[in-house]
Amino acid sequence: MKRERELRPVFSRRALLLGAAQVAGFGALGIRLYRMQVLQHGKYATLAKQNSVNERMLAPLRGVITDRTGLILAGNKQHWRALFMMIQAPDPEAVIDQFAHLIPLSPAERTRIARDIAGKPRYVPVLLKDYLDWSDMAKIEVNATALPGVFVDVGASRTYPLGDITSHTIGYVARPTQAQAQDNPVFALPGMRVGRAGVERARDDALRGNPGIVQTEVNAHGTVIRVLDRDNGTQGATVQLTLDAGLQRLAAEQLAGQAGAAVLLDATNGAILAMSSRPGFDPTYFDAGVPETVWKSWMTDPKRPLNDRATAGLYAPGSTFKPNVAMAALECGAITPSTTFYCPGYLKLGNHTFYCWRHQGHGTINVINALQQSCDVFFYHTALVAGIDRIAAMGRKLGLIGALPLDLPGVSHGFLPTRAWARQRKLLWTKGNTVIQGIGQGFTQVTPLGLATMTARIATGRAIGPHIANAVGEIVQSGRAPDDWPSLGFDIRNLAAVRQGMFDVVNTQLGTGYASRLTIPGVFMAGKTGTAQVHDLTQAQEKANYDDANLPWKFRPNAFFIAFAPADAPRYAAAVAVEHGNEGASVSAPIAQALITAALTRDLTPAPPGTIRNAPQAARSLVDHTAGPA
Template identity: 40%
Template sequence: MRRAPRDTEATSRSVTRRALLMGGGMAAMVAALGARMRFLGVEQADQFRLLAEENRVSIRLIPPARGLIQDRNGKLIAGNEQNYRVVITRENAGKTDAEVEDVLNRLSNIIPMTAEDLADAMKELNPRVNSAFVPITVAERLNWGDFSKVAINAPALPGVTPESGLSRVYPRDFDFAHVVGYVGPVSEKDLEGLREAQVETGAPIDPLLMIPKFQIGKIGVEKWMEDTLRGTAGTKRIEVNHVGRVMRELAREEGVKGKDLRLTIDADVQNFVQARLGEESAACVVMDVNNGDIIAAVSSPSFDPNLFVRGISSTDYRALTEHDHRPLANKVVQGAYPPGSTFKMVTALAALEAGVIDENTVVRCPGYIEMGGIRFNCWKRGGHGPVNLKRGLSESCDVFFYDISQRVGIDKMAEMGNKLGLGLRHDLPMSAISAGIMPNKAWKQETKGQDWVIGDTINASIGQGFVLATPLQLAVMAARIASGRQVAPRIVHSVNDIAVPIAEVDGINLDGSKLRAVQMGMYEVMNGPHGTGRGSRIADPTMQMCGKSGTAQVRNFSESEKLSGARKNESLPWRLRDHALFVGFAPADAPRYAVSVVVEHGGGGSAVAGPIARDALLRALTGGMPPLSAYPESQRGTIETQQNAMQLRKPDGSLPAESKV
């Protein structure tokens, strides 16, 4: 049905009004949006540009957890502890030094900070020293209360951020200071070495090392196993507002923890030996003769490596450097000493191997020999009379070795010394390892520009003159004599619980009968009726030891001093007294451990170093406090008193309260 014209007209007017209303509303909305967009994009442009620039996304490195170091039984030697610290970023703290200094001053009103701390922080925050984007640690090892204060006041401290991280700690402090070492901040000297290595190898420098106050190993295992222990950095993306406050963490990628190390050292044996050496300036090494494992490597006196991690004071450092017993030196590998009579096995084996003597060769000792108008005395002024190899070793007759050394010559002696581990730098992850000196004719010509003379050979035959050896080398010598094999020392047992392979070793290519002749001489030293080491023997027949003591002069004496008795150790100042030495192994019939002991200016080797070596061997063999039954009956009362006085660690590794420094 057709609509009337009037109805069509009315409908058309209604649609037109609605369209106009809707169009007008939409136009108003577009106009309002346009006005708002103009306001935000034009009038507020500067403000939003500033906010966009100051509300930054920053990428920061996350230092990984450093690998743990444990003893052979899994006891912790070096670990990580929680460290509450405060960092500041120059870029967010202020544009000028005055603004940065003002932030630091406000921070010092919240947590303890000395004037020196503030000065150091300003130095580190200097853009010429570190990038303005790099967070600088200005305080660490805060307690929870101070850490919380910083967090609460963070809005008023632009650029300041409280953080929680890890720091190195050495729970067995003094016992492993020389072996494990310690960590410290990367120094300019460290960076110079890294840059030189980068030029040579082309390998990039780990960015972790560029973080101010990032800590790396400085000495010992911590230094030489740094790449293994350090791990790989992680990263985090954080949003920081215009006053430098961290608003949120946007993303995080964790790093890779450093690898854990397990050493060959037994922490309990190490502690026993450390306590046994006491305040002596000394060193002791206990070594497995079968695989070269170092069971104990002690240098005394020691120091607390935790002091270096936390920042040692100038007073404490001066006390260490000025101490006449040199506590910072690792005497085990750095100390090179005349080996004295402990060298006589080298002379004997060289002569036996060269065929110039056999075990029955006899030398008459009147108490001295004369050579080129010079008298070389035996320690026994009246002489020993007729002496063969066994007696020469057991009673340590100097004249016997003076004589046979002239027959064999220094070059053969030097070859034997090298074969037994002397004059060689043994490869261990320890600092400043000395190679000692095993001289020969060529060595003297090269180093002194002089010809070798017979007097040099005579002096070398008893471990004096130019011969120098470290306690580590002497332990290796004893182990090779005990085993007849070229056993090499090692100190890393496993990495991440994967055992480090033990290299196959060859024999030392000595006739078995000749080696046994020397071993028997060392047995007589300890157990023979006239042996010089009899006072330090082990009474238990299942653990009897073989050994050789040595007494090394540190200066020459005139004939008048010798005749007047002025050379007696007890009459001399400490620094002029003889060094006391001892090497040995046990059990005699099936050697398991070798030992070496050097006591600086200790006097007689048999009286001073021998008892220490015996106790160290017994502790390793028995796995506990040496039983009194292992000692000669006449000594048991003294030994019991001595053992009761030793300040040993508790089973949890802590020291008795009265022994803490």
């Protein structure tokens, strides 16, 4: 008992000390908890939310491109894809290796993924695999714990319902460049595409739209548990074109198997109704990346399918250039509508003989008859009296050269030589040079679009400018009335003479385009044929009137035809070029006839802006609207 009494004070002191320590410890813990739960509640609530909720941007859905009736020419198709959030994976390389073990990745895909990982912020998703099927998605879901940061999402790819028929005009989209992605995080988003050619490039800003945001709940492994909120952003604007899909298809069909271009304008306001360049290409390849085998086939094709012949193809126009020469000479007073020159079938100049296509000659002939029968000798003389500088100036006035108000990239300005140009290059300009330019050969180079513009300006006497955008969103782009285009200031008598000559080309038996006259009762077409050499013939061959059809295909002349109709009240203007077609009268003229006939017999009233027609159904309906001419 004595021993117990001695220990009690000691035990009480120890208990007191232990109790005090416990009180102090719990007090400190309580203060810490109070600070965390009360004073710093907002801070830690945010951190906790960030540990369980993830936010990322979404690439916006690209706007659609339609024709004048609302038919979709460029749209979007949804598909499934696998994305990877690097920020949710401690070892990104290991995750990618595990993913590749489940779903094979090609060497090109591995290279792209490595480039994206190196160039993107960790909070921006990286595309692992596009176009997943159900079995691929099942593998990802089953192995979710082994693939932290990997998730399946819906994406969109670009579609072109008319395929290669509109490939050059509509253009295509592709992934942004590395520089674009570094400058703007939006460009780094999976599925983001930018326009690289055609309308896709010209209207890229409007078509691109604004990005959205998706909020997902993730677990400790970085696996997406559920989507909490999704804002898809704002889809890009709808761009409605002046193109008519039926006429575009018809132009492609008429050019089938050939290398060439066909352009049809509304001559009253410059709206492009059809602009076909053949052969074309499949623009959908550029969305995901062109396979090497496809690219090689394009590069080795002698008809060069990637070349846009309508807007960037430069050609010596042959006799379709003669209306320009005639207007230059008439307007400067070098000739009048009644001026005549004698054509014996050739023109001797120095020690060289320039032959007419008709070696027996046309006799005494004026400008109207010279256009009708395409007399070369008349235009040799006309070019000499007008001079090369006036011919070039008229070419600029008629839209053959210089910038056109066309809302497309890569449009060539064409070229017509001048004496100043020759002096700058230390070229001795001779009369022989001028003679050759007088029939659209030599240095002269123009585009089919330039020829169509020239034709529309001769038909109306106004500075008609081609354009292809009808409306962007709800904003109408091409509402100019015919009278809004400024007058070119030509003497009406000179215009009448050139128009009459072009009328006679098609509607009189001596005309070089008589076989392609319209068959619509009471409606007449005016036009001009053209054949341009691409291979120099020897003097002996020229003298013997050598048949170019005997040459290999690549050496045969290019064939051209320009036209407008109705001749008395012009509404449509066309230009057709067929490479190595040999004769414009037999090859290109029927194509222009078919296009103008179809246009004259159809209702071409544009649909209200924003109208969208279902592409597959509309494409089927085109069959009835694009039957050949009567």
